[in-house]
Amino acid sequence: xxxxxxxxxxxxxxxxxxxxxxxxxxxxxxxxxxxxxxxxxxxxxxxxxxxxxxxxxxxxxxxxxxxxxxxxxxxxxxxxxxxxxxxxxxxxxxxxxxxxxxxxxxxxxxxxxxxxxxxxxxxxxxxxxxxxxxxxxxxxxxxxxxxxxxxxxxxxxxxxxxxxxxxxxxxxxxxxxxxxxxxxxxxxxxxxxxxxxxxxxxxxxxxxxxxxxxxxxxxxxxxxxx
Numbered sequence: 001x002x003x004x005x006x007x008x009x010x011x012x013x014x015x016x017x018x019x020x021x022x023x024x025x026x027x028x029x030x031x032x033x034x035x036x037x038x039x040x041x042x043x044x045x046x047x048x049x050x051x052x053x054x055x056x057x058x059x060x061x062x063x064x065x066x067x068x069x070x071x072x073x074x075x076x077x078x079x080x081x082x083x084x085x086x087x088x089x090x091x092x093x094x095x096x097x098x099x100x101x102x103x104x105x106x107x108x109x110x111x112x113x114x115x116x117x118x119x120x121x122x123x124x125x126x127x128x129x130x131x132x133x134x135x136x137x138x139x140x141x142x143x144x145x146x147x148x149x150x151x152x153x154x155x156x157x158x159x160x161x162x163x164x165x166x167x168x169x170x171x172x173x174x175x176x177x178x179x180x181x182x183x184x185x186x187x188x189x190x191x192x193x194x195x196x197x198x199x200x201x202x203x204x205x206x207x208x209x210x211x212x213x214x215x216x217x218x219x220x221x222x223x224x225x226x
Contacts, residue, residue, distance in 0.1 A: 003217040008224070011050070013041055015061075017145040026144040031057075031084075031156050035064035042072065051224065053077035055209060057149065060084075060156050066166045076166065077220055079173040080206050082185035083192075084159045092157075094181050099154040103147055111146040163192025170196045171223040175204035175211060182206060197223070 004010040016037055017023030038061060042050065051074050054062030059081025066076045086092040106114040115138050141149070170193045174186055190198050199219045204211035 003213070004220075011045065011047065013038075015058075015149075017148055018139055018141060023145065023148065026148065028148055029152055031060050031064055031152050031159050034061045034152065035068065038065050039069060039072075049074045051075035051077070053079070053220070054081065055079040056081055056206065057153055060153070060159075063161050063163075063166070064159060066168065066170075067161045067163065068165075070165060070167045073168045075168050075223070076170040077173065077223065078170065078189060079216070080175060080178060080182055080208055082156075082182050083163070083188050084156050084161050085188070086157060087184055087188055091181070091184060095157070096154065098181070099150055103150045103154070106143060106146050106150065111141060111143040114146075163189065164194060166193045168195070169223070169226075171220065172196055172198045173201055173208060173216065173219060174198075175201045175206060175208040177203075177205040178208070179206060 001010050001012055014021040015034055016029055017026070023029070049072060052062050052066065054060070054077070056079070059078045062076060062078060063081070063083070066073055082095075086095065102114070102118065105117065118138065172186060172189050172193075174183055186198060190196050201208040201212050201215050201219070204216070209216045
């Protein structure tokens with residue numbers, strides 16, 4: 001918000017069950033539902049063909065939204081995210097096992113305590129000590145909300161996304177030290193989206209907007225200018 005409000009109208013919103021957006025009865029939801037929430041938000045806010053930026057889970061939501069409503073966007077930024085489809089057996093096993101293990105651990109010890117392990121484990125996956133996942137990458141929420149978010153991520157493979165239908169110019173960003181769980185999907189995104197540009201964020205892992213904000217924001221500014 002601070003980086004772009006000087007030259008653009010920058011709008012951020014809280015996902016269902018995050019921040020100030022309630023999720024009555026802690027009901028489960030899917031990435032599909034979050035994309036429809038976004039559609040309702042854009043309509044209610046009267047936003048005219050905005051440029052949509054989604055990071056990590058937000059990138060999953062942005063893919064779904066952009067594939068369903070390409071005429072309602074001017075551009076798309078997908079950062080540190082993966083596609084619904086499993087690109088290999090290893091991808092299927094890692095995504096399914098790791099996220100489900102996280103869900104069980106969060107339920108067992110609570111989200112606040114689990115964050116420390118999630119940060120440590122994420123750094124090990126990235127395999128580089130010069131960058132790290134940062135606490136800012138994990139929003140404050142209660143345990144039930146965190147479990148619902150993780151469940152939505154682990155069920156993302158059930159969501160159909162036609163990348164070819166994303167017709168707006170798209171910038172794909174990923175950290176230099178991003179884990180293979182994410183980075184192996186970059187070629188799929190680049191090949192599937194007709195007008196896609198890929199940029200690697202140096203000295204960054206999964207939390208690339210926080211690891212290297214100067215490069216990350218600069219890449220988006222270049223994209224917007226183009």
